[in-house]
Amino acid sequence: MRQVMEGRRDERARLRGDERAREHREERASGRGPGWPSRGQRVARAFLVVGLAAWLVAGLGQVPVRTWGAKAYAQEAGTSPKAVQITAAEGARWEMGQEILEVRGQVTAKYQDLTLYADWLRLDLRQNRLEARGHVRYVRSGQEITADYVLFDLKANQGSLEGARARLELPEKRGTLFVSAPHIGADRKTYTVEQASLTTCDLTTPHYHLDARKVTVYLDDRVVIEGVSYWDFGLPLFYWPQLTIPLRRQSSLELPQVGYSTYDGWFVKMAYSYYPAGWNAHGLFHLDYYARRGFGIGVDHYYRDNPQGRGILSLYYQPNQLTGHDDWTVAWHESWRPDDRFELASTASYKLTEESGEELASWKVDGKAAYRSDRGRFQVSLKQEGVAAPEAGGNPPGGTTGSRASRELRVDGSLELPAQARLEGSAAWRQVQTDEEQERLQYRLGLTQTLPGLRWKAGLEHQFNPNLDQEDQTVDWFSFQRSPYVTFAGSQPISLGWGFRADWEVDLSQVTEAVTATSVNRTWRVAAGLELLNRSWQLRPDLTAQVGASARAKVYGTGDEQASVASRASLIWQPAEALTLTFRHTDQTVFGQSPFYFDRDLPGQLVTLTLDYRRPALTATFTTGYDLFWREVRPVVTEASWTGGKAWQLAGGLVFNPNREGLEAVIGSVRWTPREDRQVEVGFAYAVAAQSWDKLQGRVNLPLAPSWELRSEVQYDGSKQLLTRASVALVRDLHCRNVTFRYDAVEKAAWVQYQINAFPSAQVGVGAGAGGTFLDVQSLRDFLARFASGSLGPGSTGGAGAQ
CATH class of the missing domain: 2.60.450.10 (Lipopolysaccharide (LPS) transport protein A like domain)
Known part of the structure; x- marks a missing residue:
């Protein structure tokens, strides 16, 4: 019996050993290492999972998921x-x-x-x-x-x-x-x-x-x-x-543009967008054909394009069959803003073409760098542009007759210093070269400190007359310079009693004025001034009175003296919530005379009347006056604007000169925008006395029929007597894409463009560009103010004041 039992144990051990050997062979064949769960573990795990699954299935009737x-x-x-x-x-x-x-x-x-x-x-x-x-x-x-x-x-x-x-x-x-x-x-x-x-x-x-x-x-x-x-x-x-x-930036699927222009004849513009694998870059290859000029090839390479900015290199080459000249255009654009403190932007271009049998080179550089922090700011900008016709000897552009160039450099900054002090300054250098060279440098540098009850400032400055470049204005001084100057002023208004407060200031400077480019006056100047701040009284619930005044005295090293006293008083009556009537009187009396033109005060006395009506949908203003000094009626200026919901907006105005018994100027604009993509806008400004249009603008974007749309834009600049934009386009909406038939009267070109809506074209069509600013209420007021001031007689009051 014992031998039988031992034989059975040996048989079971042999079987277990065979089973382990078989499992070992299976593990080796399947690639499972010794860490793989054993058969017993897997069986137990299977029972556990089955039990879990059974519990889940049993619960499905009560819990849906x-x-x-x-x-x-x-x-x-x-x-x-x-x-x-x-x-x-x-x-x-x-x-x-x-x-x-x-x-x-x-x-x-x-x-x-x-x-x-x-x-x-x-x-x-x-x-x-x-x-x-x-x-x-x-x-x-x-x-x-x-x-x-x-x-x-x-x-x-x-x-x-x-x-x-x-x-x-x-x-x-x-x-x-x-x-x-x-x-x-x-x-x-x-x-x-x-x-x-x-x-x-x-x-x-x-x-x-x-x-x-x-x-x-x-x-x-x-x-x-x-x-x-x-x-x-x-x-x-x-x-x-x-x-x-x-998938992370805007893309374009460029399809060919086909068109015709009087200069180029028939043309086809094609572009191919590329995005190199592994590069944070993309770009466009251009291949164009013009019936008269021939083929043109180019590339716009965006070597960097991210939320911090972009960098673009552009190159275009065309062996021009029309002129026999190899035309080149090279351009570079860079913008970088890594954070809110630093900003860099620059653009440069160079173009070599031929016009009227003469080779022309044009270039343009425009750059800006800015830095700001809690303690201050600094900005420098550079602008240079020019056109040159190189001589037959091949001299570089810019040194030949007939060339023109301009350069401008601006620097501006400020720095907060300890003890409530502040250093700030600016400088601008400009050079213009045509037949003769003109160069200007103006600057301003000052150190300011604020103390209890006192603020002082010391510095240097040199400024040119801002009207020097205005062709329709004459100037009586060229530039002035204060080097050095020291100014003392109150840091807070002082109380004079009866509710009146005033600011005071004393200025000591050495002044130099250039009446012309060669005539110069120089002397010391001491100026003191007192400014009485406006004081208001509520006479009745609908009636308010305001008064204010100022006094200033100047003493010069030449022995000249000048003093001026100015007053202003207003009576404001509001009989209704929307209606306000303002009566204002201003007066300035001058004693003596300044040896300089830039700070010369002029006497004057003026009475004005303003009627102002304001409702949410309608505003209107009527202004006129009488010049007591020159004894003449001031021009009548009327302006009004009306808004009809979100769709309609009308604005208009006129200037009437009673002294000439006629209109000086008329302006108006109409805007109808029932939807964001539907609009009609018309604006005009007409100088009646000169019988000329100062500005004409129109824009239309309207549906003509189902899936057809009309887009047109016209702009005329009367100061240049030039039609700056005139285009009309018919757009056929094809659900997910569109076809545009466009004609540009300025470029004298027509073309067809097919575009997929999800991939807006990155190409710039002939004559394409953003729409200009239309005549709105603010531009209306600026236009009327310009004509009203131009209608004044020789008694225009004011002056530069004490600089």
Whole structure:
């Protein structure tokens, strides 16, 4: 018996050993190491999972959706196993021996940054993979793909999608790029699509589409399309070897522009956008053909384009058949703002062409650098432009007769110092070179400190007459200089009793004035002034009185003296909430005379009457007056504006001169904007005395018929007697794209442009540009004020005052 029992134990041990050996061989064959769970562990784990699944299935009748986690053992290098979280609503089945979980009904599976939605899902823990069918949605990195079937490898972190349709959101909410293909391969960072179709049209049968041999989607970066053909109207219209559509910045899908101009004849403009892989750069290649000038090629390269700014290098070359000259254009643009403190912007261009048989070189440089902090600010700007006709000997531009150039440098800054002190200054240098050279340098530098009850300032300054460059004005002084000067003033108004307050100031300076470029006066000046601040009294609930005054005295080293006393008084009557009547009297009496022109005070006495009516929809102002010094009636200025809801806005005004018994100027504007994309605007300014239009503007954007739109714009500058803009366009809306037929009367060119709405063209059409500012209420007032002041007689009061 003992021998029989021992034999049975030996047989059981031998069987266990054979079983362990077999399991060892299976582990080696399957690549599982000794850390893989043993058969007993796996059986226990299977019972645990089955029990959990049974509990979930039993609870489905009471709770619609259950969630559980399963270890998929999709172990990555250096990381721990990741869990797959699964949610389902209808049922679950666990295959105990195969370690397979099947669920169905509103299934959601989450694994790392991947989310799957489906009607049915199968998780294979041994093969480390997920399968999903039925209304599958594959969501990763904010992008979504719908498919009929998905197979996802948890260990490799990549999937295969059959019958797939991807939705890629374009930046700036410009639309959605739809990609469909029989098969899409997807991993964590890319989608790979073979024989794909792409479109931004949201219809079931899209109006247009792109057929591509291969599409690679780099999530959150770009879409690279190879072997692209563009289909519309059932025909293949264009072909590109490769296209790139960025997903983080605005992109353009450039289609040819075809047109005709009187100078160029027929022309075709084509551009190809490129986005080099691995570069934070993109650009446009240009290939143009002009019937009279020939071919032109160029590139706009954006070597940097991010929220901090952009850098652009441009080059364009054309062997001009019309002139026989090689035309070149080179340009550079740079803008950089790394934070709120620092800003850099610069633009430079150089153009070499031929006109009237003479080679012309033109250039332009414009740059600015600025820095600001809590303690101060600093800004420097440079502007230079010119045109030159090099001599036959090939001398460089700028040194020949007939050339013109201008240079301007500006510096401005301030710095906060201890003890409530502040240093601030500015300088501007300008040089203009035509037949003769003109050079100007003006500057201002001052140190200010504020003490209890006192503020002092010391500095230097040199200023030119701001009217020097105005062709229609005469000037009686060229420039003035105060070097040095010291000013003392009260830091707070002083009280004089009876509710009156005043500011005081004393100034000591050495003054130099240039009456002409060669005539100069120089002497010391001491000036003192007292400014009585306005004081108001409420006489009645609807009646208010205001008074104010000032006095100033100046003593010069030449023995000259000048003193002035000015007063102002107003009576404001408001009989109704919307109506205000203001009667104002101003007077200035002058004693003595200054040896300088720039600070000479002039006597005057003026009475004005202003009637102001204001309602939310209607405002109107009437102003006139009488000059008691020169004994003449001031011009009558009337202006009004009316707003009819959000759609209508009307404004107008006129200047009437009683002394000449006629109108001086008339201005008006009409704006109708029923919708943001529908508008009609007309504006004009007419100088009656000169019988000339100062400005004419018009803009129309209206639908003509279903899917047809009219866009037109006209601008005329009367000061230059030049039509600066005149274009008309018909736009045909084709749902997801449009066709524009445009004519520009200034450029004398017409062309056709076809464009996809989601990809606005980066090309600039002939005569294209942003619309100018139309005549609004503020420009109306500025125009009327200019004519009203120009109508004054020789008794215009005022002056530069004490500088």
